[in-house]
Structures are given as C-alpha cells and as structure tokens.
Amino acid sequence: MRKIGDRLFGLMLWVLVPAAAMAQGITVSAATNETTLMKGERVALNVTVSGGDFRNIGRPLVPELPGLTLLSPQPSTSTSYSIVNGVSNRTYTYTYVYQADRVGRVNVPPIPVTVDGTTYQTAPFTLTVAEAAERESRSTDEVFVRLEVSDRSPVVGQQVITELVLYFKPEIEIRGFQVDPAWRADGFWSESLTDGSNPTAESVIVDGVRLRKAVLARHALFPNRAGDLTLSGREVDVTLRANVRYQDPFSTFFGGQRTEKIRTPDVRLQVRPLPAPGEGLDLNAVGRFRITRTVSNPEIVTGEAVEIVTRIDGSGNLALISRPEYALPDGFERYQPSEDLELRPGGGEVSGTRTFRDVWVARSAGTYRLEAAAIAVYDPVAGRHGTIALPAVDIVVSRDPSAGATSVAERPFVMAPVAANTPWVAVATPRVWALWWLWAAALVPVAAYVVARQQRARMDRLRTDHGYRRRVQARNRADAHLAAAEATTDVKAAYTALHAAVAGVIADRIGLPEAGQADAALVGALAGAGADPALTDAVAAFLEKCSTIRFAPVGTREDLARETGEVRALIIRILQATEA
Amino acid sequence: MNHLLFLFLLWFQSGAADDHFREGVAALRAGDASQAIAHFNHVRESGITSGALELNLALAHLRIDSLGMAAYHFRLAGRHPETTDLANQGLVHVSENLARRSPGLPVLGLNRFLNRLLSEFPLQRLALAAAGMFLLGMGLRIAQVVNPVAARWPRWIAWSGMALAGALLVAAVGVELARVRHPIGLVVVREVPLRNGPDPAAATDLNAFEGYEVRVDRGRSTPQWTHITLLNGSDGWVPAGVVRIF
Known part of the structure; x- marks a missing residue:
C-alpha cells in the first residue's frame, strides 16, 4: 500500500511539472524546528528535497533516535513550486514528529534520501533535551529584562558588550517597547551598537522554562579605570498582550493589552588594571589592531613639512588610545x-x-632617521601584551635651491660695529600733521593767493573807478607839481605850480572837480572833510599867498626852496587828514 | 616751533650722545655687549638716535642671542639710508636664526598687507606729494589771478591738483591715525602664551614666538597687557613689554 502511494505521488509529480521547466541541482537537508527542547516536548523533523530536475523521490528512511520516540512513521508532506528569473524550483518536505523522552544530547545522523534513483545524505546535527522545570516556578514572570555583559572582569580599556534582553513567555505578544534613554554608564566610554532595526525574537529555555527572547539594545563599553564599577539598571516600558489564543476568536478583543515598566538589576563589574607592557610604546591599546606608520614625503627640501601618519585599525578601545610620541630628529620642528x-x-x-x-618641518639639510618603534597592544583574549613593529624610515632633506644660506653653520655672520656715527635724528618719527613743511606748503600759497586777489581787486578799481584813481594818485600828481616848481626859474610860475599842487591834492582827495575851484571852496571842502582848523588856516593862508605873490616883489631862490619844503609838508598833512 | 626746539635740544645733547656712542662702540669691540647696550640705550632714551646707533644696538643684542631685539633694531637701522644695506644683511641672518627657533606661522594676505601699510608705507613721501600737488594747484590759481587767461585748462589743472592733494593728505592722515591706534611690533621674548583676555588666568590657544611680527591694538590694551594680532589672524593679550613697537 505504501509503495502504491509513493508511486502515485511520483507519477503525479511527473505529470504536473514538465521536464523542460526543471532546473539543474538537487539538495537535501534535515532540520528540526527547535534545537533545544524540554523533556516531554514534541519536535518536528523536516527532511527537505529541493531542486528543479527530479521526478521521483523515495520516502526518507528516518533512523531511530535514542531519547526520542517517533510518534508516527507516516510523515506529513508538503510541496512548493517557484519560478525565479525563468528558473523553476520545487521543494518537497517530509515531516516526522518525535517526542523527547530522556534528557541529554541527541545526535541526528545523516538521513538517506533517494531521488530519481540516486541516494543523497542530509547533514548530521545535534539536539539538546533539557529537564522540564516546575511550571509554577516562573509563573509570575511573564516578561522580564536582563542586562547581559560579555565579561564581568575585564581589564581597563577592554571592550565589553552589553545587551539589554527582553524575555517573555510564548503566549505573550509584545506590541511595543520603549527603552529609557537616560541610561548612564559612569566610568566607561560607551558606544551604541544598536542599528535601529526591530529586534527579532527567538526561542530559548531559561531555567527549564521555554521563553522567547529579544535583544532590545546593544552597547560596547570600555572601562576607563580599574576597580568595582556598577552598571545601573535600565528601565523598559513594555506593551504586551497576554493569553493570546489564536483559536479563540474573542481573545483578539478581550486579550488584555497593558504596559509594564520593567527594570533590570544593577550589574557590577570588577575591572582589573591594565598590565604594564614588557616592551614597546604603551598607548593603552586594548583589542585587535593593525598599526601602520607612513611618511608622506620622505624626500623634501628645507622649510617643507613631512607628515608622519600612524593609522590604528581594528576592534577595541580606539577612542582611548593615546598618541604615539616619536623621537624628533635634530633639524626638525614639530608643528600642530x-x-x-x-x-x-x-x-x-x-x-x-x-x-x-x-x-615635522625640516630646518636644515641632511639625512634623518625616524627610528623603528614597537607598539604594545593588549589582547584581552590571550590576556597578555603583544607588540606591533614599525620599521624605521629615512627622511632626506635637501637644501632649498631658491634660498640663500640656510643655517648659521653654513654662513657665519660677521659684521663689525659701525664706529663713525651718522647724523642724529629724533627717535620718534614726527606724525604727518606735525610736519612743519607740510603746514608751510599749505599756508604760504594760501597767503599768496589772498594777496594776489587783493592786488587784483585794487588794480581793477584803479582801472575802472576815476575818483578812486585820483584819490590814490593825488600824492603823485602833487609831487609832479612840486617838481615843476623846483625846476622852474620863474618864481611866479613856481608859485603857480605850488598852488596847483595844493589845490590838486585837496580836489583829488575829496573828489572835487579837477579845475575851476575857488580857493575858498577848497578850504571849505577841506574843513568839511574833517581837517583840523590849523590845517585849514594854513591852507587858506598859503592859497592866499599864492594869489597875491604875483603882485609882490620877486623873492629869492632860497625863499622859493623853503616855500616848496613847507608846501610838501602841508600836502602830507592834507593827505593824512583826508585818509579816511 | 617744535622743530626749532628739537634742533636746539639736538645741538645741546649731541655732545653727550657722541661720547656715549663712542663708549658703546668700544664696549662692543671689547666684547661687552651688555655695557654697549647700556651706552646706546642711554642715547636713545635722550630722544635721539642714528642709523649707526641702531645697527650697533642690533649687533650687541645679536651677541647676547636676543634675536627679537636684534631684529627690532636692524629694522630701525634700515630706515636710515646710510645703514640700510648693512641692516638688511643683518635682518637676513636674524630671520634665518629665528626661523630655526620659532615655529612657522601661516600668513593671511590681508594681515600682511595691513602690517606693511602700517609699518613701511612712506607717509612722508605721500605728504610731500600732496604738498607738491597743492603748490602746483595754488600756483596756477595765483597766476590766473595775476594774469587771467581765457583758456580753461589752467583752471582744471589747478583744481585737479588741489583735489588730488586733498585726497593724498586725507589718505596720509588716515594711515597715520591707524598707525597711532594699531602700531606694528615684534615679539622680543622666546615664547609667550597668547591669552583670550587680559588676565594671567585666561585661557590660551597658542603661543607667540620670538620674532613674530604683530599688530597692536592700543584701544584694547591696558597698562599691563597688550592686545596683539598675529599674521595668521589669531589675536589675544600678552603681557606688556614683550612686544617692541616700531
């Protein structure tokens, strides 16, 4: 009967799937839905055949497994078919159900499967059967969290992975969670390893109870001091729904969703001091690193810089590693x-x-050596220091051809004191506004300009204002008359000239007509111009004398010369009196 | 008047100054640089100096390895035509040694320009040019007054000359005012922290080294602290006295 069934199944497979659509390659595998199970639990063993080009499968012959009881020799079967990129693939699965009867490890040996006359073997694997605990032992802990650390006694600087793990019973449905962000890890450099993706749950057995676990957060911690350090507990708000029964249509509506605030207990770590390295530069490096040292340009000229790059790559306390200090060769200066x-x-x-x-900036030419070095790195797995060697590097510094002498040694400086003194000057340089010649250059032309303008105005007035010109030139005209009086030998003509001089100067200065003025009018005008009475009397007497002299006996030349002098003085007095 | 007063003081002091100068030279030749510096400084403190005096002061400071002060006096000696060449030779030597002693400093172009403007720009020549232009303009104006001509070009030249003179004079006075507020100086100590405030406890980001040319801000300086700006644009306060102002 079993053979008939198998043949019918193979025939059906051959009819349903055209051979032309089958792909090459056949794989067989065996797996269980749980790798750890409790005594009394059932586990499904799935034997899967997949591939594109097979027509007939012989039912797998599962072995007897010590500690497990095969509940039914008749497997359930399932099949699937897919076409991806034009390539077809079929999967055929036999499922056998076992029950765990005994605590211990169960080795599942290779299972032979015959496909189209060829026998294939599945890979062996192992199951673990644990003792079932009392059901009531954790009946109150439907959900709890733990802060799990990878090492509770690390050394200073060692990377410690902490995981915030949520445990819950399988019948609990977790609808959401919120981790308290204000968690501090005093004494540690902390780096989050959580990538933001939703955590996935997996089945585990804790204290003999099957639970599901999900990692909510993961951190890498690096202790930066030795001693007892405590990681404070973390709080998580978990929204869950209990007592879900998918077979019960009412559980969806009355399942009892609630939010619980759960806190992990504190975790104490005993941090050991980092041992001193036996050799090499101690940079406090803890982890697995690859260290390289490169020189940007080993051939430079003076004044140029070389860059020594030390690159530490790997896993460990990268942020806590200190700078390697290399010996600076003579002729170099360290720079930023x-x-x-x-x-x-x-x-x-x-x-x-x-x-x-x-x-490093090169200051003098030569060949310099960056000495070899060894960096000490502590391996927390091995529990000891190792060293990474850095080879020596030669740096060749050439003299800058565009520069003159580059150092004192190459060109000693010789300069004798200057014995002959040079002119003394003021220590303080005068400010621009204190330069005397600048002020002179500004003021002298301005003064000259003012004078020129005044002269120009005077010249213009002399040219256009007749009265003004007479007034200004009155003295000159009077002097001309006096010169004529002195030049003539005729005494009467001389007195006529003297009269003309006095009358003319009065008329020119006061602005009277040049001719035809009576002596009395001239004297009156002079008095009207503000002349003092003594002057007007003197002028009137002189003019009277001039009028009568032609009838008087002729005087001597000496009398005339004296008279000319007196007239010259009288004219000056008239000019002064009419100055305003 | 001040000029006349200075000439009188110069005549009055030159006798004693000559004596100190000779004694300073003798001390320098004898290898007593400190004594030479004392004699030369005595002359400077009287308010007069000379190219030879500045050059000898630089040589004396060079003997005692005070490169910053040597650079300072070499630069002053370079301002006197009779000692310019020797001063430049000395500056080259001092600069090479300072480059070995003090870390290099990246230079901002704007700061280099400002420092040169404030320290080397020939303001007196600018003022002389302004005076010349003004005299030209005023001369043409006076000539026009005395002998007017119909052509317009003399008037244009006159007014252009005076306008240019005014612009040059304004520029000269502006730069001079900036020099009064922001003189240029040299750091004359080996190393001094540049602090963020006029306080010995103020934070410091970097140090100023001997020979660094700095721009002083007298408006922000105090009697105890000098505010300076380095060629790379960094600024801060240093104790008064570590910077010699030109």
Missing part, C-alpha cells in the same frame, strides 16, 4: 599634530580607524 577617529559600529562590536598625524 592632529588626529581623527572613524568608528564603524556594527558587527556586534566597535571597530574603526584612529589616525594620528604628526607634522
């Missing part, structure tokens, strides 16, 4: 070192690259 840190969280631990850059 820099460093940067690039972390690559992920992969379950902190890794990345720490880069230290030293900039």
